[in-house]
Amino acid sequence: MRSRYRVLAPDAAHFVTSTIVAWLPVFTTAARCDILVQSLAYCRTHKGLAIYGWVILDNHFHAILAAPDLPRVMADMKRHTAQRILEQLEAEGCEWLLDQFRYRHAAHKKESEHQVWQEGTHPQAIVSDEMMLQKLEYLQTTRSSAGSSLHRSIGGIRRPMNGSRGPSRCFGVTAGGRDSGSLRLRGRRQCNCRD
Numbered sequence: 001m002r003s004r005y006r007v008l009a010p011d012a013a014h015f016v017t018s019t020i021v022a023w024l025p026v027f028t029t030a031a032r033c034d035i036l037v038q039s040l041a042y043c044r045t046h047k048g049l050a051i052y053g054w055v056i057l058d059n060h061f062h063a064i065l066a067a068p069d070l071p072r073v074m075a076d077m078k079r080h081t082a083q084r085i086l087e088q089l090e091a092e093g094c095e096w097l098l099d100q101f102r103y104r105h106a107a108h109k110k111e112s113e114h115q116v117w118q119e120g121t122h123p124q125a126i127v128s129d130e131m132m133l134q135k136l137e138y139l140q141t142t143r144s145s146a147g148s149s150l151h152r153s154i155g156g157i158r159r160p161m162n163g164s165r166g167p168s169r170c171f172g173v174t175a176g177g178r179d180s181g182s183l184r185l186r187g188r189r190q191c192n193c194r195d
Helices: 030-046 070-092 095-103 129-144
Strands: 014-019 050-056 060-066 151-154 157-160 170-173 188-191
Touching: 014 070, 030 050, 030 070, 050 129, 060 070, 060 129, 070 095
Parallel strands: 157 188
Antiparallel strands: 014 060, 050 060, 050 170, 151 157, 170 188
16 A cells, blocks of 8 residues: 655655564564664765654664655665565575565565565654654653663664663664754664664
8 A cells, every 4th residue: 555645845854654564573683673774874874864863663663854855765765674674584594574575565566576664654744843852752762661771882873782682672863963953952872672
């Protein structure tokens, strides 16, 4: 089913949600979370993506993002992460998830035999500082409900240290995204994925 939600305010930051098909638990290891985190970092560097905050849960992620062409950036990111997730699952020998992605493949998807992501991102324009703070607090609350673990920082993005355990939750907040808004927040990043 195609999403009825659209980016109607292209200059605004948007709260987006992307969900794995059938809510399957994909982001349960640090390696799988890293695929999404690395893709966000790549899009920030190469596609003009401003990242205000994000959280990765077992079967979906939320983020506050802005880009000159956010729908295209999100489509590219989901296509790339889907391919990388499939490669990671093959390397792990996780056949049951691969079988589910093959089974859940939408009939109109001709370029692949698997479908990893549900269609759409449910973008909601952030229209005020109050709404931005509300969404950032939501990301923090979602992350906080999982507990915490030890971390190491690599390239400005935090990942769990080997041996850390806990529910799959990655979290990041950056200050100001493009440094053009009136919102001033101290940057925080945290990742609580299982290794």
